[in-house]
Amino acid sequence: MATLPTFFRKTDGGPGGPQVSAAPKPEVVRAKQDPFQLRPLPLEDVFFQSKAIDNTRLVRESDPRAGGRCWSAIGAACLALALCAAGLAPRMANRIEGYKLEGIKNEERRLVDQRRALQLQEAELLGPRQLEQIAKDRNLAPPSPGQVVNLEPRSEGAMAMAKQ
Amino acid sequence: MVDRRLAWLAGIGFIWIAAILCGLIRLQVVRHAELARMAQARQETAREIAAPRGAIFDRTGQPLALSVPGKSVYINPLKVDIDAASDLLSRVFHLDRAELRARMSQARERHRGDLPVKRRITDEEQQLAARQPVGYIDVREEKQRHYPNGTLAAHLLGSVDFAENGNAGIEKALDRELRGAPGKSMVLQDVQGRPIDSRLAAEAKPGEPLTLTIDERLQYVAEREIAAAVEAHGAASGSVVAMDPNTGEVLAMASYPTYDPNLPPGPDDNPAARMDHAASVPFEPGSVFKVITLSAALETTNLQPESSIDCHGGVLRLPGRVIHDSHLGNGRLQMQEVLWKSSNVGAIEIGLRVGQENMYEYVRRFGFGQRTGIPLPAESPGRFRRLERWGKTSLASVSFGQEISVTTLQLAQAASAVANGGLLVRPRLILKKGSQAAPAGKPARILKPETAITMRRMMEGVVTNGTGSKARLAGYSVGGKTGSAQIYDYAARCYTHTYNGSFMGFAPSMNPAVVVVVTLNGTHGEAGFGGQAAAPVFKAVVSEALRILDVPKDLPEEPAKVFLAKAAVTDAPPVDSGYRQANILDDRDDDDAPGAAQPATPGPKAPNFRGMTQRAVLSEAFSKGLVVLTEGSGLASAQDPPPGAPLREGERISVVFTR
Numbered sequence: 001m002a003t004l005p006t007f008f009r010k011t012d013g014g015p016g017g018p019q020v021s022a023a024p025k026p027e028v029v030r031a032k033q034d035p036f037q038l039r040p041l042p043l044e045d046v047f048f049q050s051k052a053i054d055n056t057r058l059v060r061e062s063d064p065r066a067g068g069r070c071w072s073a074i075g076a077a078c079l080a081l082a083l084c085a086a087g088l089a090p091r092m093a094n095r096i097e098g099y100k101l102e103g104i105k106n107e108e109r110r111l112v113d114q115r116r117a118l119q120l121q122e123a124e125l126l127g128p129r130q131l132e133q134i135a136k137d138r139n140l141a142p143p144s145p146g147q148v149v150n151l152e153p154r155s156e157g158a159m160a161m162a163k164q
Numbered sequence: 165m166v167d168r169r170l171a172w173l174a175g176i177g178f179i180w181i182a183a184i185l186c187g188l189i190r191l192q193v194v195r196h197a198e199l200a201r202m203a204q205a206r207q208e209t210a211r212e213i214a215a216p217r218g219a220i221f222d223r224t225g226q227p228l229a230l231s232v233p234g235k236s237v238y239i240n241p242l243k244v245d246i247d248a249a250s251d252l253l254s255r256v257f258h259l260d261r262a263e264l265r266a267r268m269s270q271a272r273e274r275h276r277g278d279l280p281v282k283r284r285i286t287d288e289e290q291q292l293a294a295r296q297p298v299g300y301i302d303v304r305e306e307k308q309r310h311y312p313n314g315t316l317a318a319h320l321l322g323s324v325d326f327a328e329n330g331n332a333g334i335e336k337a338l339d340r341e342l343r344g345a346p347g348k349s350m351v352l353q354d355v356q357g358r359p360i361d362s363r364l365a366a367e368a369k370p371g372e373p374l375t376l377t378i379d380e381r382l383q384y385v386a387e388r389e390i391a392a393a394v395e396a397h398g399a400a401s402g403s404v405v406a407m408d409p410n411t412g413e414v415l416a417m418a419s420y421p422t423y424d425p426n427l428p429p430g431p432d433d434n435p436a437a438r439m440d441h442a443a444s445v446p447f448e449p450g451s452v453f454k455v456i457t458l459s460a461a462l463e464t465t466n467l468q469p470e471s472s473i474d475c476h477g478g479v480l481r482l483p484g485r486v487i488h489d490s491h492l493g494n495g496r497l498q499m500q501e502v503l504w505k506s507s508n509v510g511a512i513e514i515g516l517r518v519g520q521e522n523m524y525e526y527v528r529r530f531g532f533g534q535r536t537g538i539p540l541p542a543e544s545p546g547r548f549r550r551l552e553r554w555g556k557t558s559l560a561s562v563s564f565g566q567e568i569s570v571t572t573l574q575l576a577q578a579a580s581a582v583a584n585g586g587l588l589v590r591p592r593l594i595l596k597k598g599s600q601a602a603p604a605g606k607p608a609r610i611l612k613p614e615t616a617i618t619m620r621r622m623m624e625g626v627v628t629n630g631t632g633s634k635a636r637l638a639g640y641s642v643g644g645k646t647g648s649a650q651i652y653d654y655a656a657r658c659y660t661h662t663y664n665g666s667f668m669g670f671a672p673s674m675n676p677a678v679v680v681v682v683t684l685n686g687t688h689g690e691a692g693f694g695g696q697a698a699a700p701v702f703k704a705v706v707s708e709a710l711r712i713l714d715v716p717k718d719l720p721e722e723p724a725k726v727f728l729a730k731a732a733v734t735d736a737p738p739v740d741s742g743y744r745q746a747n748i749l750d751d752r753d754d755d756d757a758p759g760a761a762q763p764a765t766p767g768p769k770a771p772n773f774r775g776m777t778q779r780a781v782l783s784e785a786f787s788k789g790l791v792v793l794t795e796g797s798g799l800a801s802a803q804d805p806p807p808g809a810p811l812r813e814g815e816r817i818s819v820v821f822t823r
Binding site: 094095098099101102105106109113116117119120123124126128129132139141142143147148 | 310313314359380
């Protein structure tokens, strides 16, 4: 345990044991003429003696109720912790779910945008000019009226082509 | 002494604790709401909820215009070294360096600090831009309007500016419906900016999707055919309108020259390309207008299709002008022959019997001189003088389509009235707004049903016996009227020999399913007459429309050889009257002749279909490029031409199936 002498390091002995100094007190040498010298602090010339206390012979008196009190304290602390956790847990869970929810919302926005981009791509690929070019490449020509015979129900919007 | 000090210490401690408590109460109770708001403002950020502009679809659900998020590149020209930046950016974004440099210099001169370098960059370009060791490339996410089919229906759809505000066509006319209102959500963020929670501050209202009445396939064919015709005949422009005469739904509306609405207008662009010639550019209709004159005559006079009309030998002198037909020698013609041969003098004679008031009334009834009400921002009402401003020869002029200017769309509206039995149906372009069907206007009766039927019969005669032979279709009856109006030169104050060649018709003529009007502006010579230049376009568009609409044939299949033989009989070379004066109105439409017979070219031989199923027959025919007409069901038992017989071009093979 730190004592004031050890704290201020103004002991006249080392930390190893009591060393009563037989040496004469050092004289405070001051340049009295020095106008910039700080004035001495109060009790600057007072030194403390640090003394080691040997309390190994002391024996703690047994207290049969101390264990109970200890467990009570531990129980109370655990209860307080549990109550605290119970109070904070929903907030934490909310926050974690909030992160997840916002992540999902961002994903939804991204997917909606992606769907629109794909719709655009599909529309470009299914454009009549594109289809006509493909048909020409494959030597196909648009049928004349009445040339198309629907043996099965036709799909809406499909462009019928007949081979040239 | 010690007690006093302790008392002081306790007092100071008490005051300190009291001060803290006061501060806490002030913060937690008194200023709670204000501080909570401040805290929330620091932790919450407003995020815009996108409300994309409404998409535009055709009647089959194919998208014609879509808004898709994309990325654009911007720079601040005031803060970059123009040479270095144009070098780098042109390389990264595949742009023309000189052009980019010029744009940057221009922007700097104008102190413009925000220059779009390229819109709609690709992912690869974005990644490449991110790797560049410069800090001035600003890649921004924007909603961008795309027209997936490029020039298709460009004049109908219009375009938008950089802020997605409509600036032409449907995009402008229905901008309010198409434009969405973005919403706002407040997002609670943690210290790292990760969103924890969000609440809706303002709901987003996406733009309303529109479904148009046009059919993408028919629109494409109309645009392809009119473009080819304009180029082939050296015309300045052309337009086509295809319309359902019963509902007024516009199935196709094409205009040429055209433009790509995906691209912003450039300084070198042809301004005519952005003009909608079908609805915004009126012209003198010429002989197609005789349909109106004859309709008025049937309703207001005792004239009948067989009534005799004195055509004065093809020449009629009016105060200050001479009108003549190119077919000189037309003495007396039946009224229906006036239409078939497109006699100007005959039309004037009929118009004179109708009278000014009645003529004016009927022209107005057919919707000329007024907008049709189609939702296009620049629709022209045409020009038609009020009756009190008519001159001495105005009645004569109007009778055969002069002194009046109309749009192709107005002609389609008028032709629809004849086709549907006498009801004026306003053209419709919007089929659905969102999921709600757009209400159709109430049709108005302008002709008696019997008048409309008589007109349809007479117009069918134009195709079978008159000037519109090139509009004839195999398997369908077609009614129509050709027009070849000379274009007036305002500088020389006379009519020139450039023409507005037009054809107005419908099919099948007894129960019309589609009306098509074709106009070519600025054609030259006889090949530019309506019957020569516009009728083939009509034929191609109507043919496609009838196929798409699945309209059953109303005429028996005519073998090719019979058709060709008949055409050869009715063929007559154009007659040149040789009578030309600058101020003489000349409609040489009469000279339109049916197509000449083509010599039969030897083709492949007919395969043997006997014993095959219908599916197998069709499959083999398709694989060989042959056209097969089937009858009955079961297995093929007979065919015409027989197996091994040589086939001519276009010849069909009839196959009979029996069980």
